[in-house]
Amino acid sequence: MNSATAIEAFLEMMSAERGASANTLEAYRRDLDDAAAGIGGLADASSSDIRAYLDTIAARGFAASTQARKLSALRQFYRFLYAEGLRGDDPTGTAMAPRKSAVLPKILSEAETGRLLDRAAEEAATAPPGMSQVATTRMHALIEVLYATGLRVSELVGLPVEVAQRDQRFFMVRGKGGKERMVPLTEKARAAMTAWLSARARDAAAVESPFLFPAASESGHLPRQVFARDLKGLAARAGIRAARVSPHVLRHAFASHLLQNGADLRAVQQLLGHADISTTQIYTHVLEERLVRLVNEHHPLAD
Incomplete structure (x- = not known):
């Protein structure tokens, strides 16, 4: 089997058996195509070929995480x-992954997140000049749901419309690998989605869409890049540097703020849809800060 055929067979398996998303499949394709270009006969590569390739990408300056x-x-x-x-x-059995330095996730403080949500609510109530009421109502729903649930951006923009129509405190979301998990909805998030449903109903084309946030795109729903761009604009209008804000930063804020207020790490793992607790442990710095605060505030010898 040549390398190109082997890669296609692998990607087909990842899609059919593991439910890998289009973005995940494209990422695998890029990495395997890069390796095939560097190694040559990828399907028949030896351990020494793999080690030589890893040395090459390290020399090319790729970050340890990318390697x-x-x-x-x-x-x-x-x-x-x-x-x-x-x-x-x-042939990868003896290959050693480079040690990755611990990178703390970027987050917003609770106060900053509050400013962002308040600004979205204000604009949904009265759209600023040059902005449509539909767009501001949609943004308010998007950001309230994101902060209430900690969804991945792809999960958020691809939500089915039934989530809002049921008006329930919890809903099921299908995440990576087709795995389902239950996530909660706050009263504010439910109210914002109800308002968005009303605005959405005024668009005949949108009414027929199975997506909560429909759009005239290839996927049929709002592209995540469009949401990320509009979110940065909202942040700037809220007085927060746009470079500090992204959908993923709000997902981190969701997790960090839960932990800061007493949530269990395992519960946060389930809400985020992490398959392994080690992924969630990037937030242990939040737990450490909380423990220090508890000792300083409550230990009799803290003074």
Whole structure:
């Protein structure tokens, strides 16, 4: 089997059996195509070929996290070939991933997040000059739901309209790998979605869409890039530097603010849809800060 055929077979398996999203499949394709260009016969590569390729991408200046991601893609590719009987070994078995430095997620404070939500609510009530009431009502619903649930941006923009029509305190969302999880909705988020449903109903084309946030795009729903751009504009109008704000930053804010206010790390893991607790442990700095505060405030010898 040549490398191109092997890559296509692997991607087909990831899509059919593991429910990988289009973005995930494209990321695997890029990494495997890069490796194929660097190694040559990727499907038949040896352990020394893999080590030489890893040395090459390190020399090209890729960050440790990117090197680790590329190695992970190769590991999964060769495990697939081994499982299918297309290879008798895994050449990545002895390859060592570079150590990644701990990078703390960017977050907004509770006060800053409050300013962002308040600004969205104000604009939804009275659209600023040059902005449509429909656009501001949609943004208010998007940001309230995002902060209330901690959804991934792809999960948020792809929500089905039934989520808002049911008006329930919880709903099920399908995340990575097709796994479902239950997420809560605050009263404010439910109210913002109800207002958006009313605005959405005035658009005949939107009414027929299965998506809560429909758009004339290839996917049929609001593109995540458009939401990210509009969110930065909202942040600037709220007096927050646009570079500090993104949908993922609000997801981090959701998790960090829960932990700061006493939530359990395992509960946050479930709400975020992390398969492994180690992914959620990037927030342990929040727990450490909370423990220090508890000791300083309540230990009899803290003074």
